[in-house]
Structures are given as C-alpha cells and as structure tokens.
Amino acid sequence: MWRYAIFIGFILALVPLVPQYFGNQNEGAGVIRPKDERSPGANSGEQSDRTGTGRRHVVQMSPNGAYMTEARVNGRTLTMLIDTGASAVALPERDARSMGIFAQPSDFRIPVKTANGIVNGASANVRDLELGDVRLKDIPALVLPDRALSTPLLGMSALNRLSRFHFSNDTLVLVQ
Template structure:
C-alpha cells in the first residue's frame, strides 16, 4: 500500500512540471449510478475510430505538449490529462461527486505527496471509463481534495488495461 502511495505522490509532484518540460478497490467509497447525460446517436470524440483489430482512441498533442482528451467516467463527461507517469487515475473530489463517487472524510487515509505538500487521498473505483470507442471497467482510482488536484489524470491504472498505447509524431494512440 505504501508503494502505491509513494508512486501517486511522485506523479503528483512531477505533473506540474510536465507542461514546462515540453514547452509551450472501492475502499469505503459509496456509489450512486448517475443519470447518463449522453444523447442518443452522439459521438464522444470525433477522433475516435474503430479498426478491425481492436478499438482505438487517437489523441492529438495540445499546443503545450500535453495529451488531453474527453472521457466519460460513470456516464459523465470529463476532460482528462493523460499522464503515463501517473500510477493511477486521479480525480478531484468535485469530479468524483459529479460521477456518483462519494467519499467520506474518514476514507481519506492514503498519504500522497504533492507539489503543495502531503495530502490524504481516498481509494475508489471508476465503474465505467470510455475514451471514444475504448471501454474499460472497474478502474482503480485515487480521489484527492479539490485543493490538491485541479486536473483529472488518466494514469496507468487505466492505461495498463489497454492492449497497447504508443506515440506517433504528435499523436497518442490508445488500442484496446
């Protein structure tokens, strides 16, 4: 458990430095199934595509050098920073609440070192994660207080569930 907390702490320290470098499980959490805000027939992301070998999701590099994508977690849309240096999916508490993950104050037991110091995080599970055509189930996540994390992170707890992901020029390709 401490190894997990140390890895989470490291990525929270490194994440704020990433834009500068590139230039310009459900442990006590209670779940409520939120209403799906998706309209019938709409596509989550125009850059998603389906191939004969597997489901793919293509993400273009943003002008600041980061890979940012629209995702759907437990039926709710969320913009996430893809962070291969992050051990897990990490969510601010406000985003977790919006997708039906409610954390009690007593659930914040995992010490996490961030750029702003040590905070306590709570373990949870994202029931459904959609990235275009890619669909993942029961992804371990870490919920942090809003003051400790401003941008939701798509880390290795989700990326390891893919058959592969690779970078090609300024494009990240996720393959299920």
C-alpha cells in the same frame, strides 16, 4: 546509503519524461504494451477507429504539450489529462461527487505524492470509463481534495488495461 537514495530519486524523476523522448520517433517506437484487454465501448472523444488492430482512440497533443482527452466517467463527460507518470486515475473531489463517488473525510488516508507535496487521497472505483471506442470497467482510482488536484488524471490504473498505447509525432494512440 544516501547516494543510492538520491540516485533512485533522480531515476524516478526521469521516468515520466521517457515517453516524451520516444514521442518524435517513428510509429513503432515508444510502444507500451500493457497486459490485458477489456470489453468494447461506445463512440465519443477526439478520434476513434474500429478498423485494424482493435478499438483505438487517438489524442492530439495540445499546444501546451499535454495530452488532454474527453472521457465519459460513470456516465459523466470530463476532460482528463493523460498522465503516464500517475499510478492511478485521480479525480478531484468535486468531480468524483458529481459522478456518484462520495468519499468521507475519514476515507482520505492514502498518502499521495503530487507536484505540490504529499496529500491524503481516498480509494475509489470507476465503474465505467469510455475514451472514444475504448471502454474500460472497474478501474481503481483515487479521489483527491480539490485544492490538490484541479484536472482529472487518466493514469496507469486505466492505461494498463489497454493492449497497448504509443506516442507518434504529436499524437498518442490508445488501443484496446
């Protein structure tokens, strides 16, 4: 039984690396197509394009290999790390408070596995999330203690609302 648990743990550890493998392939490779589309949005962020197949937001890979983007969350501008390995949008408590999301100490009861171990997070909802021309509404999120998270994460609870996203060379293209 332990062999199966170790094998599954190994596979789960490799899942976040899969998009990086496809990142150096041709334009069509590594396309991830989440299920639904949402409403239009305003213009901000690195690069956006309203032509072609929908609202797009293009993010260049940073020198450290991460995809960082400017986002407007509930009207406040934040720099977020795009993390396909994160199941939800995750906000440090200080950032959540600044955008009107207030978690009480008793709300921190959801166990969350982080790189530094397991911490308790609080369930939250992001009313409005803008990434360039891409605009998403009512995104499930987690608030984590500041000691557990220093940079807000743009996780799959938001990315699943896109019609697709894909990696091409050193860019990540988000399409609504």
